[in-house]
Amino acid sequence: MTDETKKKVEDKIVGLVKEYAGKKRFKPIDIVKEMEKEFASEGLTKDDIKGALKEIMDDEKLVYGYAGGSFLTLPENK
Amino acid sequence: MGKKHQTPLLDELKKGKWISFVREIERAAEKSERTEDLLGQVEESYRDKVNHWKHGGMAGVKGYGAGMVGRFSEFPEKYPGIKECHSMRIIPSAGFFYNSDFLRKLADISEKHAGGLLNFHGATGNIQILGMSQAEAEDAFQAIAELGFDLGGSGSDLRTPSCCAGQARCEFANYDTMKICHDLTEEYQDELHRPAFNYKFKFKFSGCANDCVASAARSDLAFIGTWKDKIKINQGEVKNYVQKFNVQKYVLDKCPTKCMWFEGDNLVIDDENCVKCMHCINEMPKALRAGDEKGASILIGAKAPLVTGPRMGMMLVPFYDINEDAKNDYEQLKALISNMWEFWDEFGVSRERIGELIGRVGLNTFLEGIGLEPMPEMVEHPRSNPFIKFTEEGEE
Ligand code: SF4
Ligand code: SF4
Numbered sequence: 001m002t003d004e005t006k007k008k009v010e011d012k013i014v015g016l017v018k019e020y021a022g023k024k025r026f027k028p029i030d031i032v033k034e035m036e037k038e039f040a041s042e043g044l045t046k047d048d049i050k051g052a053l054k055e056i057m058d059d060e061k062l063v064y065g066y067a068g069g070s071f072l073t074l075p076e077n078k
Numbered sequence: 079m080g081k082k083h084q085t086p087l088l089d090e091l092k093k094g095k096w097i098s099f100v101r102e103i104e105r106a107a108e109k110s111e112r113t114e115d116l117l118g119q120v121e122e123s124y125r126d127k128v129n130h131w132k133h134g135g136m137a138g139v140k141g142y143g144a145g146m147v148g149r150f151s152e153f154p155e156k157y158p159g160i161k162e163c164h165s166m167r168i169i170p171s172a173g174f175f176y177n178s179d180f181l182r183k184l185a186d187i188s189e190k191h192a193g194g195l196l197n198f199h200g201a202t203g204n205i206q207i208l209g210m211s212q213a214e215a216e217d218a219f220q221a222i223a224e225l226g227f228d229l230g231g232s233g234s235d236l237r238t239p240s241c242c243a244g245q246a247r248c249e250f251a252n253y254d255t256m257k258i259c260h261d262l263t264e265e266y267q268d269e270l271h272r273p274a275f276n277y278k279f280k281f282k283f284s285g286c287a288n289d290c291v292a293s294a295a296r297s298d299l300a301f302i303g304t305w306k307d308k309i310k311i312n313q314g315e316v317k318n319y320v321q322k323f324n325v326q327k328y329v330l331d332k333c334p335t336k337c338m339w340f341e342g343d344n345l346v347i348d349d350e351n352c353v354k355c356m357h358c359i360n361e362m363p364k365a366l367r368a369g370d371e372k373g374a375s376i377l378i379g380a381k382a383p384l385v386t387g388p389r390m391g392m393m394l395v396p397f398y399d400i401n402e403d404a405k406n407d408y409e410q411l412k413a414l415i416s417n418m419w420e421f422w423d424e425f426g427v428s429r430e431r432i433g434e435l436i437g438r439v440g441l442n443t444f445l446e447g448i449g450l451e452p453m454p455e456m457v458e459h460p461r462s463n464p465f466i467k468f469t470e471e472g473e474e
Binding site for chain 2: 027028029032033046050053054057058060063064065066067068069070073076
């Protein structure tokens with residue numbers, strides 16, 4: 001995956017979580033499945049998407065929350 | 079110094095000769111205001127017969143999606159010390175061996191960053207530091223990391239693998255439970271720290287069917303030590319046991335498959351029909367020993383009652399040669415696990431454990447999905463088989 005594609009995936013994931021903040025809780029697995037479909041034409045695999053998600057979490061652009069199951073959310077200060 | 083909160087119901091739990099968790103919390107409360115507040119809220123829980131925690135929410139350390147379990151008091155104004163009262167889960171050493179230096183340092187971390195209370199080891203198998211606030215989490219985590227330990231699983235991830243003490247302490251162990259538990263914990267770091275599953279997934283390793291870590295009842299993938307060949311019989315020791323207690327009544331009659339009997343003074347076992355339950359070996363350990371071809375049975379799908387009720391594990395792999403596979407870095411096992419997780423990812427729904435998914439789609443579909451051939455030994459419990467319908471003799 002090129003850096004450019006990775007950035008596109010990351011922006012898409014963070015954008016989705018931002019857009020639906022307070023309305024919908026995204027489970028990591030749902031995001032991965034969604035992005036797999038979205039970027040299928042660019043040949044991205046599940047592992048690529050998981051890698052991009054890992055970087056998002058390491059950079060704290062998103063954090064994990066828990067309510068019955070784990071979900072992705074914005075850090076409290078954002 | 080007087081008590082901050084009156085706790086008449088908890089005081090009842092200090093009576094009697096047994097160790098009391100209330101007394102221990104009170105000792106910790108002498109040094110920690112937050113633990114004093116904990117006593118106050120627990121008293122209210124006993125009075126109201128309901129716990130007063132709000133679960134979940136945001137609790138964690140940088141980069142990890144697991145390892146902290148969020149607890150928030152329902153009465154933050156009344157009990158400010160436990161407004162946040164999270165548990166930090168720490169992966170235990172396989173077999174639960176620690177030296178005193180580690181325990182002292184861990185106690186210091188707990189007193190400095192939380193309420194001075196530790197839980198060794200909860201149902202999850204983790205060490206837990208209780209009563210931590212989010213503000214303390216990062217520093218506590220760094221201190222734990224300096225001791226060479228790491229956070230455990232929580233949420234929709236691989237939970238901290240757990241094992242019995244196995245060959246370190248127990249003559250019954252059929253494989254090195256601690257080694258495989260440690261190896262798989264190292265292998266699946268990502269799955270442990272980043273919740274990416276539909277729901278939780280647990281590995282537990284028991285060295286024999288005595289199942290001291292309750293793997294058959296509490297883990298999605300249970301490894302239970304077993305053997306393939308014959309039980310070794312020392313007839314001389316059998317005779318000694320016969321002198322000491324009623325072997326017929328307490329051993330032979332309680333064999334679940336009735337596959338043992340006496341021929342004269344000699345004990346005979348029909349090993350083809352032995353289900354390796356360990357009963358006879360537990361009763362007469364000097365006379366009976368497991369065979370030499372040792373490995374593990376792998377069971378799938380057990381879980382505790384949460385969400386949809388309890389399930390016991392179902393036999394998936396009757397005999398897994400752990401020692402052989404360990405030589406190839408668990409190549410076979412890792413392929414099996416990866417296929418199962420793929421299938422669960424693809425077809426599981428939110429908060430559905432893998433056993434429930436198998437129940438919903440059917441075992442045949444699951445086996446096809448993970449590329450495993452059905453075998454007659456894949457039984458839900460002894461003498462049952464999901465592929466073959468047994469009928470009474472003479473019945474169509
Ligand atoms: S499960 Fe078996 S091997 Fe493990 S500690 Fe218990 S009795 Fe021993
Ligand atoms: S291990 Fe269990 S099934 Fe096998 S002979 Fe002993 S009691 Fe019977």
